[in-house]
Amino acid sequence: MNKKFFSLFFTILLFSTFLSFTTKINAQNDVMMQAFYWDVPVDQVNHNGTWWDTLRIKAPSLATAGFTALWIPPPSKGNFGITDMGYGIFDHYDLGNYFQKGTTETRFGSKSELTSMISALHTNGIKVYADIVLNHIYADDQQLENNPAVKQYEFDKAFRNNTQYQAYPTNEIYWKIPNATPGDYYIQIKGYLLDWAASSTQRGYDVYIDWTGAAPNGTPTWEYEPNDGNGSFNLFPGSGQTVRAHIASATDIDEYKVTVSTTHDILIKLVARKEGTDANGNWEWQWAPQENGYYVYAAWNNGSNLASTTLQAQTFTGISYPTHTGVGEPNYSWTYADFHPVDNTDWLGFPGTDEIITNTKFFGNDLNTFSSTVQQRLKDWGYWMANQIGFDGFRLDFVRGFQESFVADWVKNLPLLNGSQRFIVGEYWGADYRIRDWVNNVATNGADVDGFDFPLKFTLKDMTNGNGSSFDMANLN
Ligand SMILES: [Ca+2]
Ligand SMILES: [Ca+2]
Ligand SMILES: [Ca+2]
Ligand SMILES: [Ca+2]
Structure with a gap:
């Protein structure tokens, strides 16, 4: 040639x-x-x-x-x-x-x-x-659809065929429990493909949860440990609010309790974040690569884990x-x-x-x-x-x-x-x-x-x- x-x-x-x-x-x-x-x-x-x-x-x-x-x-x-x-x-x-x-x-x-x-x-x-x-x-969140392939990809932590692959971008997944009936829900978050050798300040994330249809509201609050499941959890501050949190280790679980009073979808959005400093040297909660993986690991309601049943991972792939x-x-x-x-x-x-x-x-x-x-x-x-x-x-x-x-x-x-x-x-x-x-x-x-x-x-x-x-x-x- x-x-x-x-x-x-x-x-x-x-x-x-x-x-x-x-x-x-x-x-x-x-x-x-x-x-x-x-x-x-x-x-x-x-x-x-x-x-x-x-x-x-x-x-x-x-x-x-x-x-x-x-x-x-x-x-x-x-x-x-x-x-x-x-x-x-x-x-x-x-x-x-x-x-x-x-x-x-x-x-x-x-x-x-x-x-x-x-x-x-x-x-x-x-x-x-x-x-x-x-x-x-x-596409964007006007094209959301239930994506069982991405849900399983998250549960597999992008590890398949004996190979560690790349994460699906954390902020391009909207987690959803459709038509959640009244009751307590314990939502567990885990991280994967994070830099475990770095300070935990680099393994930050925002978690937004809505269970009433409220518009995003409130001032972000901070997660606090112990917050590891098995009895320790954080009470989520309110529907439509955002909590800033960290994942300590590959086995760490963060758990948030929400109480649904009227049947409604529960929407959970995660965004990868990190701590850093701005141009003036002031502390800042920064955007992080969304290939830092965070996902809904479990969602407990009435003793049942909804992760393998009604929990959905929605992505921007339903395009018409x-x-x-x-x-x-x-x-x-x-x-x-x-x-x-x-x-x-x-x-x-x-x-x-x-x-x-x-x-x-x-x-x-x-x-x-x-x-x-x-x-x-x-x-x-x-x-x-x-x-x-x-x-x-x-x-x-x-x-x-x-x-x-x-x-x-x-x-x-x-x-x-x-x-x-x-x-x-x-x-x-x-x-x-x-x-x-x-x-x-x-x-x-x-x-x-x-x-x-x-x-x-x-x-x-x-x-x-x-x-x-x-x-x-x-x-x-
Ligand atoms: Ca023209
Ligand atoms: Ca391609
Ligand atoms: Ca934590
Ligand atoms: Ca924890």
């Missing part, structure tokens, strides 16, 4: 002054522009995206300047609504034409503004490459959309079984360095790209983006996050463009040999892809930021 990297890594921003260049440069090869930057302008108040309009208006001058293709940001509706840069992808088929996540338009504009832009660029001989996110879907009405747009929902961990044997890996990591909660809900249902949905969407919307090629986001065979299947499913496979470039952050291996392995699976040359990009950056003594030109080799 002598496939070359796509080494023209342009991060040319769309300066208004750019078009004032008087010397026309005729490109010898195709030149793609990254036609966006982080946090491009948007009218958040009126939920009006303007970026597609901006690019449409500039189409003739971009063509004159020599650009033959634009790489545009992910155009689908994101979980973070009007501010989303597209990587928080929520609904693949919502290109700014369905009201959800607080807005109809995306950060970049409406679907009609998008298609007008594509038409204008095509008229000017410029291809349009969409940024495609195949690894994940973001407004009815899609456009040509070729399917209507389906996603459930926990579409995202890792999908069942009682699946797992989440540690993020690693730059190797392929198919199962990881690096971003949002990690799609199970081994599922034939997930694969078919993503392939159908790619076909629709090319065939119905008119994208000429694609830039694939975070290709470290899914298997190369699926990349090849996805590419091979696309309709041809003028009899040829469409241009595909992957974002593989990693060493040059990793990028080369990815390109070659996808090729072995039958698809032609390129990869951004990140090592060259960083070398060029070092060169331009350096001075005569701080950069060795041999590094360019």
Whole structure:
């Protein structure tokens, strides 16, 4: 294989002054522009995206300047609504034409503004490459559902197949005892994958419990030991309140008593915390990595432990959309079984360095790209983006996050463009040999892809930021 990297890594921003260049440069090869930057302008108040309009208006001058293709940001509706840069992808088929996540338009504009832009660029001989996110879907607590796979994953403390895996993020699980009847409930919390060698100040957590539907209220109070079950517990201060606590050891249990007087759901939310100091050296109760695992270990009521029965672990994986009405747009929902961990044997890996990591909660809900249902949905969407919307090629986001065979299947499913496979470039952050291996392995699976040359990009950056003594030109080799 002598496939070359796509080494023209342009991060040319769309300066208004750019078009004032008087010397026309005729490109010898195709030149793609990254036609966006982080946090491009948007009218958040009126939920009006303007970026597609901006690019449409500039189409003739971009063509004159020599650009033959634009790489545009992910155009689908994101979980973070009007501010989303597209990587928080929520609904693949919502290109700014369905009201959800607080807005109809995306950060970049409406679907009609998008298609007008594509038409204008095509008229000017410029291809349009969409940024495609195949690894994940973001959602939030509007998409809660009961997730038995994650519940068992917590009870297994992410230890399966004789392997210690990564925790599911503590703050992405809402524990729930539905329709709890009046009585006393003793809720036990444990920790896992914590730094047991560190001071217990580093193993903090917030526990929020609601059993009346009260809005969050009150000033946080502190847990106190002994609080270990077997007769010692803390009386939870009130529905909708938050207690700050620590887990002393791997075997430590913290137990909270709540008394339900009227049948109601009991909702328990945990957030990993730690003690630290702020910029002025003052003590602070800080956010901690949510991969510090805390979970509801048991919930006793009337002598029965509800952990294995009615207790639920709810996650942000119950995803459905407004009815899609456009040509070729399917209507389906996603459930926990579409995202890792999908069942009682699946797992989440540690993020690693730059190797392929198919199962990881690096971003949002990690799609199970081994599922034939997930694969078919993503392939159908790619076909629709090319065939119905008119994208000429694609830039694939975070290709470290899914298997190369699926990349090849996805590419091979696309309709041809003028009899040829469409241009595909992957974002593989990693060493040059990793990028080369990815390109070659996808090729072995039958698809032609390129990869951004990140090592060259960083070398060029070092060169331009350096001075005569701080950069060795041999590094360019
Ligand atoms: Ca608009
Ligand atoms: Ca404790
Ligand atoms: Ca304890
Ligand atoms: Ca993945």
